[in-house]
Amino acid sequence: xxxxxxxxxSEPLLTVDNLSTHFTIGAGRLRAVDGVSxxxxxxxxxxxxxxxxxxxxxxxxxxxxxxxGNNIHTSGHVNFLGKDLLNLPMSExxxxxxxxxxxxxxxxxxxxxxxVKIGRQVHxxxxxxxxxxxxxxxxxxxxxLKSVRIPEAETAIDAYPHELSGGMRQxxxxxxxxxxxxxxxxxxxxxxxxxxxxxxxxxxxxxxxxQERSMAMVxxxxxxxxxxxxxxEILVMYAGKIVEQAKTAGIFHRTSHPYxxxxxxxxxxxxQPSHTxxxxxxxxxxxxxxxxxxxxxxxxxxxxxxxxxxxxxxxxESDQGHLTACWxxxxxxxxxxxxxxxxxxxxxxxxxxxxxxxxxxTAVKLTSGDS
Numbered sequence: 001x002x003x004x005x006x007x008x009x010s011e012p013l014l015t016v017d018n019l020s021t022h023f024t025i026g027a028g029r030l031r032a033v034d035g036v037s038x039x040x041x042x043x044x045x046x047x048x049x050x051x052x053x054x055x056x057x058x059x060x061x062x063x064x065x066x067x068x069g070n071n072i073h074t075s076g077h078v079n080f081l082g083k084d085l086l087n088l089p090m091s092e093x094x095x096x097x098x099x100x101x102x103x104x105x106x107x108x109x110x111x112x113x114x115x116v117k118i119g120r121q122v123h124x125x126x127x128x129x130x131x132x133x134x135x136x137x138x139x140x141x142x143x144x145l146k147s148v149r150i151p152e153a154e155t156a157i158d159a160y161p162h163e164l165s166g167g168m169r170q171x172x173x174x175x176x177x178x179x180x181x182x183x184x185x186x187x188x189x190x191x192x193x194x195x196x197x198x199x200x201x202x203x204x205x206x207x208x209x210x211q212e213r214s215m216a217m218v219x220x221x222x223x224x225x226x227x228x229x230x231x232x233e234i235l236v237m238y239a240g241k242i243v244e245q246a247k248t249a250g251i252f253h254r255t256s257h258p259y260x261x262x263x264x265x266x267x268x269x270x271x272q273p274s275h276t277x278x279x280x281x282x283x284x285x286x287x288x289x290x291x292x293x294x295x296x297x298x299x300x301x302x303x304x305x306x307x308x309x310x311x312x313x314x315x316x317e318s319d320q321g322h323l324t325a326c327w328x329x330x331x332x333x334x335x336x337x338x339x340x341x342x343x344x345x346x347x348x349x350x351x352x353x354x355x356x357x358x359x360x361x362t363a364v365k366l367t368s369g370d371s
Contacts, residue, residue: 012039012079013184013216014063019076021055021062028289032058034240035076040216042183045207047227047248048220049263050237053285056220057106059237060186064101065093080184098125102177104206106189108169112161118145118172119157125179144175148205167198174205181213188220203230225267228252236260239286239296242315246322256324256331258301282351295327302348303328303338 021033033055040046048056061067063078065085078085080101085093105111113121122144123137132140138157145153148171161169170190177185187206191199207230210217219227227234227248234251236244236259244257255261265279283300286292292299298308307327315325328338342348 013042013044013081014040015077015079016063017077017079019059019062019078020074021058021067022073024071024073025289029073030288031240031291032288033062036237036240036242038235038242038245040184040218043214043216044233045210045217045219045231047231047234048218048237049222049224049227049234051222051263051281051285053288054237055240055288056222056237057188060103060188060218060220064097064103064186065090066103095129098177098182099129099180100182101184101186102180102182103186103188104170104173104177104190106192108166108173109161111173112169114161116160117157118159118161118164122157122172122175122179125176129180140179141175144179145172147178147209148172148175149201150175166194167202170194170198170202171205174202174209178209178213181215183215185210185215185217186220187217189222190219191221191226199226223267224251224263236263239291240288241296241325242323243297243325244323245315246319250319250322254319254322254331256318256322256329257297257326258303258328258330259297261330262300295325300351302342302351303330303335304347305338305341 016039017037019033019036020031023030023032036055036059038046048059050056058067062074063085065088067074074086076086080096083096085096088096119138119141123132123141126132126137126140127134141157142153145156150156150168150171156164156168161172164172174190185206190206191202194202203226206217206219219231221227224234229248231248234244234246234248235242236251236257238259244251244255244260246254246256251260252264255264259281262279262281266281268278269276281300282302286296286299292309294307294309294311295301295304295313298304301308305328311327313325313327315323318324318329328335
């Protein structure tokens with residue numbers, strides 16, 4: 001497992017400071033993103049990982065000012081090339097969309113206009129931002145479709161989205177996002193609903209286009225396997241907050257947070273016998289309206305102690321540049337002691353029963369990664 005090459009440190013391209021996005025709904029205030037901070041260097045690739053509902057997509061859409069509505073409350077700062085995006089007039093923000101910051105959306109069937117031909121959807125950004133003529137924009141659209149490996153691009157520009165396969169539609173979405181050579185690209189679950197072979201092709205395509213264009217990229221996914229070897233740094237989110245942040249190698253080789261450990265353990269292993277039961281994370285994520293007191297992951301954590309249910313752990317540096325929000329970090333003596341306490345009390349067996357797993361000391365140890 002290798003990391004991509006990180007460019008020399010310079011002024012951050014993007015700085016997010018204490019960003020929060022809350023939605024007012026009938027049941028109360030939903031804290032989708034709650035105090036997130038990070039920075040992104042030019043040319044860097046960052047992965048944002050977590051289960052569905054942890055705030056990944058809302059975070060990226062908030063940065064791009066795509067969350068609109070009277071029930072949305074946003075606070076904090078998003079600095080992009082010296083501009084505070086959250087305070088820009090919408091007229092200036094629309095000039096940034098596509099030209100400086102772009103997004104590949106999760107579902108191309110809903111992000112593409114079903115009644116507009118592919119060619120027009122690809123080159124409309126070019127005509128708006130670059131002032132190209134219709135002929136020039138059409139020629140560029142064909143080149144863009146070829147660059148994302150769409151066969152017979154001259155014919156494809158006259159097709160409608162429903163006439164293309166899921167993988168081809170996603171390639172069109174990538175071409176649209178790259179049309180004006182943005183400096184920053186958000187790829188929000190770009191391989192959702194695609195088969196494994198097409199997923200691999202799309203991810204390789206994104207990596208190739210990023211290198212050719214020297215742009216920064218934020219890869220949003222629920223699958224740690226997707227960001228392995230494709231990112232420089234990873235943010236792990238849970239319940240709207242960052243619970244672990246580190247270089248990609250640090251996440252995989254020196255995991256500190258129990259939630260990250262659980263995500264890693266849930267990845268299917270090719271060296272396991274056929275029909276091996278997958279290791280699931282016990283319980284369910286919180287609703288984000290009534291998050292538990294203390295650590296949000298404590299109800300599902302095999303190491304949780306009384307302190308975890310009462311005090312929320314701050315995001316602190318456990319190693320050089322490795323940030324973790326946990327009182328009993330994986331690999332520490334305190335973590336081992338917490339594990340043994342919960343094993344003796346039967347709490348681990350209770351968590352295993354919640355997921356229908358075999359309950360004995362050996363099974364529980366295997367589930368936790370203890371050897």
